[in-house]
Amino acid sequence: MAKENVAVIIPCYNEGIAIAKVVDDFKQIIPEAKIYVYDNNSTDNTVEEAKKAGAIVRHESYQGKGNVIRRMFADIDADVYVMSDGDETYDIKRTPDLIKELLDNNLDMVVGARKEVDLAAYRVGHRWGNVVLTRLVQSFFHHKLVDMLSGFRVFSKRFVKTFPSQSWGFEIETELTVYALSSRIPMKEIDTDYFARPEGSVSKLSTYKDGLRILLMIVTLVKEERPLLFFSVFGLAFMLLSLICGIPVIENYLQTGLVPRMPTTILATGLMICSVVSMLVGFVLDSVAKSRKEVRRMAYLQYNPVNE
Numbered sequence: 001m002a003k004e005n006v007a008v009i010i011p012c013y014n015e016g017i018a019i020a021k022v023v024d025d026f027k028q029i030i031p032e033a034k035i036y037v038y039d040n041n042s043t044d045n046t047v048e049e050a051k052k053a054g055a056i057v058r059h060e061s062y063q064g065k066g067n068v069i070r071r072m073f074a075d076i077d078a079d080v081y082v083m084s085d086g087d088e089t090y091d092i093k094r095t096p097d098l099i100k101e102l103l104d105n106n107l108d109m110v111v112g113a114r115k116e117v118d119l120a121a122y123r124v125g126h127r128w129g130n131v132v133l134t135r136l137v138q139s140f141f142h143h144k145l146v147d148m149l150s151g152f153r154v155f156s157k158r159f160v161k162t163f164p165s166q167s168w169g170f171e172i173e174t175e176l177t178v179y180a181l182s183s184r185i186p187m188k189e190i191d192t193d194y195f196a197r198p199e200g201s202v203s204k205l206s207t208y209k210d211g212l213r214i215l216l217m218i219v220t221l222v223k224e225e226r227p228l229l230f231f232s233v234f235g236l237a238f239m240l241l242s243l244i245c246g247i248p249v250i251e252n253y254l255q256t257g258l259v260p261r262m263p264t265t266i267l268a269t270g271l272m273i274c275s276v277v278s279m280l281v282g283f284v285l286d287s288v289a290k291s292r293k294e295v296r297r298m299a300y301l302q303y304n305p306v307n308e
């Protein structure tokens with residue numbers, strides 16, 4: 001690992017209580033790494049504490065974790081990137097294990113899947129929200145995941161420099177995971193301990209508001225990455241509704257030769273047209289999605305594997 005240029009990237013918003021300890025732990029565990037703290041308009045002493053601890057401090061004015069990570073990925077050049085939150089909840093001692101897994105198996109992303117060692121580490125809503133959202137992504141992208149929303153990750157350069165980030169908030173971890181699954185980029189999860197925040201530190205994640213944003217991001221990514229599936233669901237729903245409305249009309253016509261319920265007939269016809277259009281849109285966008293994936297793949301292949 002000595003030949004690898006390692007960068008630790010830490011997005012921060014009001015983490016003055018914990019950030020110095022996080023930076024110091026990384027300096028002890030991987031002393032050869034450069035440690036970057038990107039402040040996101042903090043109103044406490046985050047910047048001062050990070051500087052005193054020896055981190056390289058930079059700023060991102062657009063609010064939101066996704067905006068910060070997009071900026072970090074664009075600004076920093078390294079062979080290996082270690083991403084962590086600045087709240088002292090992740091098991092930083094496991095960082096060398098994650099890096100070794102990345103290098104030894106020529107992976108592009110290794111995720112520290114959180115295993116709580118303190119009941120206070122997760123709020124109940126966060127815990128169940130993570131389970132539900134992770135299983136939802138599992139079902140759409142056919143990959144067994146443990147912790148889709150972990151912020152403790154190690155990346156290769158070719159992942160970081162070809163990741164088409166769109167997120168602006170806490171949905172960024174969902175986008176990172178779905179990008180890897182959809183592009184079939186080699187990745188792995190490793191169990192790591194997850195601790196409660198230090199006393200006085202407060203989570204910035206809103207259970208319901210951010211949970212809804214993550215859910216909407218999943219829907220958006222399914223539409224972008226698997227449009228045939230997405231629009232086929234709507235197409236089949238329209239077809240079913242059309243048949244429910246139309247079959248009685250057809251039966252009445254066959255028996256009497258009359259169509260007395262004209263509004264129902266028009267509704268059934270309209271729903272069937274919507275079904276056909278939805279299916280056609282799905283087929284067209286599926287071809288577009290495949291072309292986009294080919295372009296992403298070509299960009300990805302411009303970079304050498306991390307261990308070469």
